[in-house]
Amino acid sequence: xxxxxxxxxxxxxxxxxxxxxxxxxxxxxxxxxxxxxxxxxxxxxxxxxxxxxxxxxxxxxxxxxxxxxxxxxxxxxxxxxxxxxxxxxxxxxxxxxxxxxxxxxxxxxxxxxxxxxxxxxx
Numbered sequence: 001x002x003x004x005x006x007x008x009x010x011x012x013x014x015x016x017x018x019x020x021x022x023x024x025x026x027x028x029x030x031x032x033x034x035x036x037x038x039x040x041x042x043x044x045x046x047x048x049x050x051x052x053x054x055x056x057x058x059x060x061x062x063x064x065x066x067x068x069x070x071x072x073x074x075x076x077x078x079x080x081x082x083x084x085x086x087x088x089x090x091x092x093x094x095x096x097x098x099x100x101x102x103x104x105x106x107x108x109x110x111x112x113x114x115x116x117x118x119x120x121x122x
Contacts, residue, residue: 003055005090011035012048013087016058016079023077025049049077057083 005013015031016023025046033040052058058077065071079087 003057003086004093005086008032008036008044009048009052010087010090012045012052013057013079013083016077017084021076021078024074028077052083053077055082056080057086 011032012028015028015035019027019031025042028049029040029042029045032045049058049060053060058079060075060077062073062075065073
């Protein structure tokens with residue numbers, strides 16, 4: 001059984017899947033902020049990327065620098081089999097936990113989400 005992922009780890013891995021070959025630091029940060037509908041600290045994203053890479057759930061490669069970036073290289077990330085397995089198992093576990101539970105719990109209305117944070121992240 002793979003690791004059960006926390007919510008932030010799920011958001012980062014799902015961002016990598018959505019971004020495909022365009023998954024680099026800043027793009028991942030923006031996608032995670034949109035998915036979670038809140039401001040996200042760059043340090044939290046990079047720490048999560050490092051942790052997922054240490055667990056071999058993702059891999060990264062360094063691309064050559066461009067003049068637009070002053071010659072600085074850009075690191076690209078991609079999910080590995082262990083990461084997609086962990087995502088699938090996490091979703092299955094959560095669905096199993098929620099099975100037979102009437103939602104919303106206690107008849108409470110859904111919480112109101114703040115306006116999208118995309119503008120603040122861009």
